[in-house]
Amino acid sequence: xxxxxxxxxxxxxxxxxxxxxxxxxxxxxxxxxxxxxxxxxxxxxxxxxxxxxxxxxxxxxxxxxxxxxxxxxxxxxxxxxxxxxxxxxxxxxxxxxxxxxxxxxxxxxxxxxxxxxxxxxxxxxxxxxxxxxxxxxxxxxxxxxxxxxxxxxxxxxxxxxxxxxxxxxxxxxxxxxxxxxxxxxxxxxxxxxxxxxxxxxxxxxxxxxxxxxxxxxxxxxxxxxxxxxxxxxxxxxxxxxxxxxxxxxxxxxxxxxxxxxxxxxxxxxxxxxxxxxxxxxxxxxxxxxxxx
Ligand code: ATP
Ligand code: MG
Numbered sequence: 001x002x003x004x005x006x007x008x009x010x011x012x013x014x015x016x017x018x019x020x021x022x023x024x025x026x027x028x029x030x031x032x033x034x035x036x037x038x039x040x041x042x043x044x045x046x047x048x049x050x051x052x053x054x055x056x057x058x059x060x061x062x063x064x065x066x067x068x069x070x071x072x073x074x075x076x077x078x079x080x081x082x083x084x085x086x087x088x089x090x091x092x093x094x095x096x097x098x099x100x101x102x103x104x105x106x107x108x109x110x111x112x113x114x115x116x117x118x119x120x121x122x123x124x125x126x127x128x129x130x131x132x133x134x135x136x137x138x139x140x141x142x143x144x145x146x147x148x149x150x151x152x153x154x155x156x157x158x159x160x161x162x163x164x165x166x167x168x169x170x171x172x173x174x175x176x177x178x179x180x181x182x183x184x185x186x187x188x189x190x191x192x193x194x195x196x197x198x199x200x201x202x203x204x205x206x207x208x209x210x211x212x213x214x215x216x217x218x219x220x221x222x223x224x225x226x227x228x229x230x231x232x233x234x235x236x237x238x239x240x241x242x243x244x245x246x247x248x249x250x251x252x253x254x255x256x257x258x259x260x261x262x263x264x265x266x267x268x269x270x271x272x273x274x275x276x277x278x279x280x281x282x283x284x285x286x287x288x289x290x291x292x
Pocket of ligand 2: 053054
């Protein structure tokens with residue numbers, strides 16, 4: 001049997017679809033087979049290990065999978081802070097959310113000291129414990145697996161520390177977010193050992209392509225004409241473009257063409273500002289693939 005690389009991904013849940021999109025964006029053809037735990041990649045010696053997100057950090061740390069896609073929050077709950085960066089290969093730009101302290105609408109909160117001596121319900125006891133320690137606050141952590149947001153109403157806790165993206169769940173439960181504990185997004189993590197020698201080229205190719213997909217998500221190619229006298233001002237306005245290409249235009253001494261890759265989306269108000277600064281013939285194109 002030839003060996004195959006394994007990538008641990010969430011089987012179902014908030015990261016599952018985006019993880020598969022990243023994988024297919026990197027040119028891997030996923031075969032959804034009879035085996036629910038393991039999906040085969042048709043065109044590369046790679047398998048996807050489909051598990052609960054809580055299991056991903058341990059599977060990758062133990063080398064059951066060479067790579068894994070998991071929320072930074074889950075990783076940070078599993079391992080001490082000074083140990084996290086070396087496990088992370090890259091940040092993936094999706095699955096963004098924040099771990100926040102929330103209290104009932106009626107409660108007053110004047111900073112972390114307001115939590116002194118209180119009970120706080122959370123599914124993230126390690127992250128919360130460290131945050132409280134950093135703030136010099138002593139509180140009781142009540143560990144809950146789910147439905148953390150009902151804890152105050154049930155008089156189990158005075159406050160909660162939970163993941164928030166829009167705040168709708170908090171609102172529905174009569175609570176407000178009052179402090180930020182951790183900002184999170186999906187990250188690609190790696191096993192401590194090097195990949196098997198015969199798969200090293202596949203491993204390197206994967207990382208290059210994941211990097212390319214992540215970098216091109218939301219990135220745009222901008223082309224415009226700019227009067228020479230306003231060139232610096234116009235380049236300044238193009239978001240996230242470090243070194244644009246400047247080209248002469250035929251029969252137009254006073255105007256140049258500017259081409260730039262923008263690392264972020266370009267909104268209408270940016271176009272308005274470019275226009276006001278003297279830019280014309282502005283084109284914004286999507287970028288399909290990118291390799292740095
Ligand atoms: P599993 O069954 O795999 O254990 P889960 O219920 O623990 O799944 P999900 O709710 O699917 O987890 O969330 C997975 C990850 O998605 C979170 O750990 C977090 O990194 C990210 N995420 C993004 N937005 C949110 C959000 N609004 N609420 C919770 N998690 C979010
Ligand atoms: Mg989970």
